[in-house]
Amino acid sequence: MKRIPIVPTLIVLLAVAYMVHLGLWQLDRLGQKDAMLARYQAAQSSGSEVPFLIPPMLAEMNYYHRSRLDCDIVLSMTTLSGRNAKGEAGLAHSAQCQTPEGSTATVVLGWSRDPSTPVWKGGRVTGWIAPGPRLVADPPVAGLDANARPDPRDIPNNHLAYAVQWFLFAGVALVIYALALRKRMRGS
Structure with a gap:
Protein backbone atom coordinates (compact mmCIF):
# COMPACT_ATOMS: atom_id res chain seq x y z
CA MET A 1 0.00 0.00 0.00
CA ALA A 35 -22.43 49.45 7.73
CA MET A 36 -20.88 51.83 5.19
CA LEU A 37 -23.95 51.69 2.93
CA ALA A 38 -26.25 52.29 5.92
CA ARG A 39 -24.12 55.33 6.85
CA TYR A 40 -24.40 56.62 3.27
CA GLN A 41 -28.18 56.11 3.24
CA ALA A 42 -28.49 58.01 6.52
CA ALA A 43 -26.31 60.83 5.17
CA GLN A 44 -28.44 61.15 2.07
CA SER A 45 -31.65 61.13 4.07
CA SER A 46 -30.44 63.71 6.58
CA GLY A 47 -29.91 66.44 4.01
CA SER A 48 -27.45 68.11 6.42
CA GLU A 49 -24.66 70.11 4.82
CA VAL A 50 -21.02 69.27 5.54
CA PRO A 51 -17.72 70.76 4.35
CA PHE A 52 -16.36 69.48 1.05
CA LEU A 53 -13.07 67.88 2.08
CA ILE A 54 -10.60 67.14 -0.67
CA PRO A 55 -8.30 64.35 0.66
CA PRO A 56 -9.99 61.04 -0.28
CA MET A 57 -9.59 59.59 3.22
CA LEU A 58 -11.50 62.52 4.72
CA ALA A 59 -13.98 62.94 1.87
CA GLU A 60 -15.21 59.35 2.13
CA MET A 61 -16.76 60.09 5.53
CA ASN A 62 -18.92 62.79 3.92
CA TYR A 63 -20.13 60.95 0.82
CA TYR A 64 -23.83 61.49 0.03
CA HIS A 65 -24.13 64.57 2.23
CA ARG A 66 -25.03 67.98 0.86
CA SER A 67 -22.11 70.36 0.53
CA ARG A 68 -20.87 73.44 -1.26
CA LEU A 69 -17.62 74.76 -2.60
CA ASP A 70 -16.26 77.82 -4.29
CA CYS A 71 -14.61 77.28 -7.65
CA ASP A 72 -12.19 80.18 -8.00
CA ILE A 73 -10.56 78.99 -11.21
CA VAL A 74 -11.86 76.46 -13.75
CA LEU A 75 -8.76 74.44 -14.61
CA SER A 76 -10.35 72.11 -17.17
CA MET A 77 -13.68 70.78 -18.39
CA THR A 78 -14.57 67.19 -19.29
CA THR A 79 -17.61 65.36 -20.60
CA LEU A 80 -18.48 61.77 -19.70
CA SER A 81 -21.51 59.59 -20.20
CA GLY A 82 -24.10 60.05 -17.49
CA ARG A 83 -27.77 60.02 -16.62
CA ASN A 84 -30.09 62.88 -15.82
CA ALA A 85 -32.60 63.09 -12.99
CA LYS A 86 -35.18 61.30 -15.20
CA GLY A 87 -32.79 58.39 -15.85
CA GLU A 88 -32.13 59.32 -19.49
CA ALA A 89 -28.67 58.66 -20.94
CA GLY A 90 -26.62 61.62 -22.08
CA LEU A 91 -23.54 63.55 -21.05
CA ALA A 92 -22.39 64.71 -17.62
CA HIS A 93 -20.28 67.85 -17.85
CA SER A 94 -17.59 68.24 -15.18
CA ALA A 95 -15.10 70.91 -14.22
CA GLN A 96 -11.80 70.58 -12.42
CA CYS A 97 -11.73 73.57 -10.08
CA GLN A 98 -9.20 75.32 -7.92
CA THR A 99 -10.67 76.29 -4.55
CA PRO A 100 -9.77 79.43 -2.57
CA GLU A 101 -7.47 77.24 -0.43
CA GLY A 102 -5.52 76.23 -3.56
CA SER A 103 -6.66 72.61 -3.71
CA THR A 104 -8.43 71.08 -6.69
CA ALA A 105 -11.91 69.59 -6.73
CA THR A 106 -14.15 67.98 -9.33
CA VAL A 107 -17.61 69.44 -9.84
CA VAL A 108 -20.23 67.70 -11.99
CA LEU A 109 -21.98 70.76 -13.38
CA GLY A 110 -25.00 69.13 -15.00
CA TRP A 111 -26.31 66.97 -17.83
CA SER A 112 -27.17 67.48 -21.49
CA ARG A 113 -27.34 65.67 -24.79
CA ASP A 114 -25.09 68.32 -26.36
CA PRO A 115 -21.42 67.25 -26.40
CA SER A 116 -20.12 70.82 -26.66
CA THR A 117 -18.40 72.20 -23.58
CA PRO A 118 -20.66 74.50 -21.57
CA VAL A 119 -19.51 78.01 -20.71
CA TRP A 120 -18.87 78.30 -16.98
CA LYS A 121 -16.38 80.59 -15.29
CA GLY A 122 -16.67 79.13 -11.79
CA GLY A 123 -18.37 80.33 -8.62
CA ARG A 124 -20.20 78.81 -5.68
CA VAL A 125 -21.71 75.37 -6.26
CA THR A 126 -23.98 73.40 -3.95
CA GLY A 127 -24.81 69.75 -4.37
CA TRP A 128 -24.14 66.20 -3.24
CA ILE A 129 -20.75 64.71 -2.42
CA ALA A 130 -20.27 61.57 -4.53
CA PRO A 131 -17.41 59.06 -4.60
CA GLY A 132 -14.35 60.40 -6.28
CA PRO A 133 -14.72 62.69 -4.40
CA ARG A 134 -16.75 64.98 -6.61
CA LEU A 135 -19.54 67.45 -5.98
CA VAL A 136 -22.63 66.77 -8.12
CA ALA A 137 -24.27 70.17 -8.56
CA ASP A 138 -27.83 70.45 -7.27
CA PRO A 139 -29.15 72.70 -8.69
CA PRO A 140 -27.13 72.30 -11.91
CA VAL A 141 -25.11 75.24 -13.25
CA ALA A 142 -24.10 76.57 -16.68
CA GLY A 143 -27.62 76.18 -18.09
CA LEU A 144 -27.47 72.38 -17.86
CA ASP A 145 -30.15 69.94 -16.71
CA ALA A 146 -29.92 68.06 -13.41
CA ASN A 147 -27.75 64.97 -13.20
CA ALA A 148 -29.02 61.86 -11.53
CA ARG A 149 -28.58 62.26 -7.80
CA PRO A 150 -25.73 60.09 -6.45
CA ASP A 151 -27.26 57.01 -4.87
CA PRO A 152 -25.46 54.65 -2.47
CA ARG A 153 -27.66 51.81 -3.76
CA ASP A 154 -25.54 51.94 -6.93
CA ILE A 155 -22.55 50.61 -4.94
CA PRO A 156 -22.37 46.83 -5.29
Whole structure:
Protein backbone atom coordinates (compact mmCIF):
# COMPACT_ATOMS: atom_id res chain seq x y z
CA MET A 1 0.00 0.00 0.00
CA LYS A 2 1.30 3.45 -0.92
CA ARG A 3 1.69 6.23 1.66
CA ILE A 4 0.04 9.62 1.48
CA PRO A 5 2.60 12.12 0.15
CA ILE A 6 3.37 14.61 2.93
CA VAL A 7 4.63 17.67 0.99
CA PRO A 8 1.82 17.78 -1.62
CA THR A 9 -0.77 17.15 1.11
CA LEU A 10 0.61 20.03 3.19
CA ILE A 11 0.60 22.32 0.16
CA VAL A 12 -3.04 21.47 -0.63
CA LEU A 13 -4.10 21.90 3.00
CA LEU A 14 -2.32 25.26 3.25
CA ALA A 15 -4.01 26.40 0.02
CA VAL A 16 -7.41 25.25 1.31
CA ALA A 17 -6.82 27.00 4.65
CA TYR A 18 -5.94 30.21 2.82
CA MET A 19 -9.07 29.96 0.63
CA VAL A 20 -11.21 29.50 3.74
CA HIS A 21 -9.44 32.51 5.29
CA LEU A 22 -10.30 34.58 2.18
CA GLY A 23 -13.94 33.45 2.44
CA LEU A 24 -14.09 34.51 6.09
CA TRP A 25 -12.45 37.82 5.21
CA GLN A 26 -15.14 38.43 2.57
CA LEU A 27 -17.84 37.75 5.19
CA ASP A 28 -16.17 40.34 7.42
CA ARG A 29 -16.09 42.80 4.50
CA LEU A 30 -19.81 42.12 3.97
CA GLY A 31 -20.56 43.47 7.43
CA GLN A 32 -18.28 46.47 6.92
CA LYS A 33 -19.88 47.27 3.54
CA ASP A 34 -23.39 46.96 5.01
CA ALA A 35 -22.43 49.45 7.73
CA MET A 36 -20.88 51.83 5.19
CA LEU A 37 -23.95 51.69 2.93
CA ALA A 38 -26.25 52.29 5.92
CA ARG A 39 -24.12 55.33 6.85
CA TYR A 40 -24.40 56.62 3.27
CA GLN A 41 -28.18 56.11 3.24
CA ALA A 42 -28.49 58.01 6.52
CA ALA A 43 -26.31 60.83 5.17
CA GLN A 44 -28.44 61.15 2.07
CA SER A 45 -31.65 61.13 4.07
CA SER A 46 -30.44 63.71 6.58
CA GLY A 47 -29.91 66.44 4.01
CA SER A 48 -27.45 68.11 6.42
CA GLU A 49 -24.66 70.11 4.82
CA VAL A 50 -21.02 69.27 5.54
CA PRO A 51 -17.72 70.76 4.35
CA PHE A 52 -16.36 69.48 1.05
CA LEU A 53 -13.07 67.88 2.08
CA ILE A 54 -10.60 67.14 -0.67
CA PRO A 55 -8.30 64.35 0.66
CA PRO A 56 -9.99 61.04 -0.28
CA MET A 57 -9.59 59.59 3.22
CA LEU A 58 -11.50 62.52 4.72
CA ALA A 59 -13.98 62.94 1.87
CA GLU A 60 -15.21 59.35 2.13
CA MET A 61 -16.76 60.09 5.53
CA ASN A 62 -18.92 62.79 3.92
CA TYR A 63 -20.13 60.95 0.82
CA TYR A 64 -23.83 61.49 0.03
CA HIS A 65 -24.13 64.57 2.23
CA ARG A 66 -25.03 67.98 0.86
CA SER A 67 -22.11 70.36 0.53
CA ARG A 68 -20.87 73.44 -1.26
CA LEU A 69 -17.62 74.76 -2.60
CA ASP A 70 -16.26 77.82 -4.29
CA CYS A 71 -14.61 77.28 -7.65
CA ASP A 72 -12.19 80.18 -8.00
CA ILE A 73 -10.56 78.99 -11.21
CA VAL A 74 -11.86 76.46 -13.75
CA LEU A 75 -8.76 74.44 -14.61
CA SER A 76 -10.35 72.11 -17.17
CA MET A 77 -13.68 70.78 -18.39
CA THR A 78 -14.57 67.19 -19.29
CA THR A 79 -17.61 65.36 -20.60
CA LEU A 80 -18.48 61.77 -19.70
CA SER A 81 -21.51 59.59 -20.20
CA GLY A 82 -24.10 60.05 -17.49
CA ARG A 83 -27.77 60.02 -16.62
CA ASN A 84 -30.09 62.88 -15.82
CA ALA A 85 -32.60 63.09 -12.99
CA LYS A 86 -35.18 61.30 -15.20
CA GLY A 87 -32.79 58.39 -15.85
CA GLU A 88 -32.13 59.32 -19.49
CA ALA A 89 -28.67 58.66 -20.94
CA GLY A 90 -26.62 61.62 -22.08
CA LEU A 91 -23.54 63.55 -21.05
CA ALA A 92 -22.39 64.71 -17.62
CA HIS A 93 -20.28 67.85 -17.85
CA SER A 94 -17.59 68.24 -15.18
CA ALA A 95 -15.10 70.91 -14.22
CA GLN A 96 -11.80 70.58 -12.42
CA CYS A 97 -11.73 73.57 -10.08
CA GLN A 98 -9.20 75.32 -7.92
CA THR A 99 -10.67 76.29 -4.55
CA PRO A 100 -9.77 79.43 -2.57
CA GLU A 101 -7.47 77.24 -0.43
CA GLY A 102 -5.52 76.23 -3.56
CA SER A 103 -6.66 72.61 -3.71
CA THR A 104 -8.43 71.08 -6.69
CA ALA A 105 -11.91 69.59 -6.73
CA THR A 106 -14.15 67.98 -9.33
CA VAL A 107 -17.61 69.44 -9.84
CA VAL A 108 -20.23 67.70 -11.99
CA LEU A 109 -21.98 70.76 -13.38
CA GLY A 110 -25.00 69.13 -15.00
CA TRP A 111 -26.31 66.97 -17.83
CA SER A 112 -27.17 67.48 -21.49
CA ARG A 113 -27.34 65.67 -24.79
CA ASP A 114 -25.09 68.32 -26.36
CA PRO A 115 -21.42 67.25 -26.40
CA SER A 116 -20.12 70.82 -26.66
CA THR A 117 -18.40 72.20 -23.58
CA PRO A 118 -20.66 74.50 -21.57
CA VAL A 119 -19.51 78.01 -20.71
CA TRP A 120 -18.87 78.30 -16.98
CA LYS A 121 -16.38 80.59 -15.29
CA GLY A 122 -16.67 79.13 -11.79
CA GLY A 123 -18.37 80.33 -8.62
CA ARG A 124 -20.20 78.81 -5.68
CA VAL A 125 -21.71 75.37 -6.26
CA THR A 126 -23.98 73.40 -3.95
CA GLY A 127 -24.81 69.75 -4.37
CA TRP A 128 -24.14 66.20 -3.24
CA ILE A 129 -20.75 64.71 -2.42
CA ALA A 130 -20.27 61.57 -4.53
CA PRO A 131 -17.41 59.06 -4.60
CA GLY A 132 -14.35 60.40 -6.28
CA PRO A 133 -14.72 62.69 -4.40
CA ARG A 134 -16.75 64.98 -6.61
CA LEU A 135 -19.54 67.45 -5.98
CA VAL A 136 -22.63 66.77 -8.12
CA ALA A 137 -24.27 70.17 -8.56
CA ASP A 138 -27.83 70.45 -7.27
CA PRO A 139 -29.15 72.70 -8.69
CA PRO A 140 -27.13 72.30 -11.91
CA VAL A 141 -25.11 75.24 -13.25
CA ALA A 142 -24.10 76.57 -16.68
CA GLY A 143 -27.62 76.18 -18.09
CA LEU A 144 -27.47 72.38 -17.86
CA ASP A 145 -30.15 69.94 -16.71
CA ALA A 146 -29.92 68.06 -13.41
CA ASN A 147 -27.75 64.97 -13.20
CA ALA A 148 -29.02 61.86 -11.53
CA ARG A 149 -28.58 62.26 -7.80
CA PRO A 150 -25.73 60.09 -6.45
CA ASP A 151 -27.26 57.01 -4.87
CA PRO A 152 -25.46 54.65 -2.47
CA ARG A 153 -27.66 51.81 -3.76
CA ASP A 154 -25.54 51.94 -6.93
CA ILE A 155 -22.55 50.61 -4.94
CA PRO A 156 -22.37 46.83 -5.29
CA ASN A 157 -22.16 44.71 -2.15
CA ASN A 158 -21.19 41.32 -3.54
CA HIS A 159 -18.97 40.12 -0.69
CA LEU A 160 -21.31 37.23 0.14
CA ALA A 161 -20.92 35.91 -3.42
CA TYR A 162 -17.14 36.24 -3.12
CA ALA A 163 -17.17 34.37 0.21
CA VAL A 164 -19.21 31.53 -1.27
CA GLN A 165 -16.82 31.45 -4.23
CA TRP A 166 -13.76 31.04 -1.95
CA PHE A 167 -15.47 28.33 0.10
CA LEU A 168 -16.39 26.47 -3.11
CA PHE A 169 -12.79 26.76 -4.36
CA ALA A 170 -11.60 25.22 -1.08
CA GLY A 171 -14.13 22.39 -1.35
CA VAL A 172 -13.28 21.67 -4.98
CA ALA A 173 -9.55 21.62 -4.18
CA LEU A 174 -10.17 19.06 -1.42
CA VAL A 175 -12.34 16.88 -3.67
CA ILE A 176 -9.82 16.96 -6.53
CA TYR A 177 -6.95 16.13 -4.17
CA ALA A 178 -8.94 13.31 -2.56
CA LEU A 179 -9.66 11.85 -6.01
CA ALA A 180 -5.97 12.11 -6.93
CA LEU A 181 -4.99 10.36 -3.68
CA ARG A 182 -7.55 7.63 -4.29
CA LYS A 183 -6.19 7.05 -7.77
CA ARG A 184 -2.62 6.95 -6.39
CA MET A 185 -3.56 4.48 -3.63
CA ARG A 186 -5.12 2.14 -6.20
CA GLY A 187 -1.86 2.21 -8.09
CA SER A 188 -3.29 3.42 -11.40
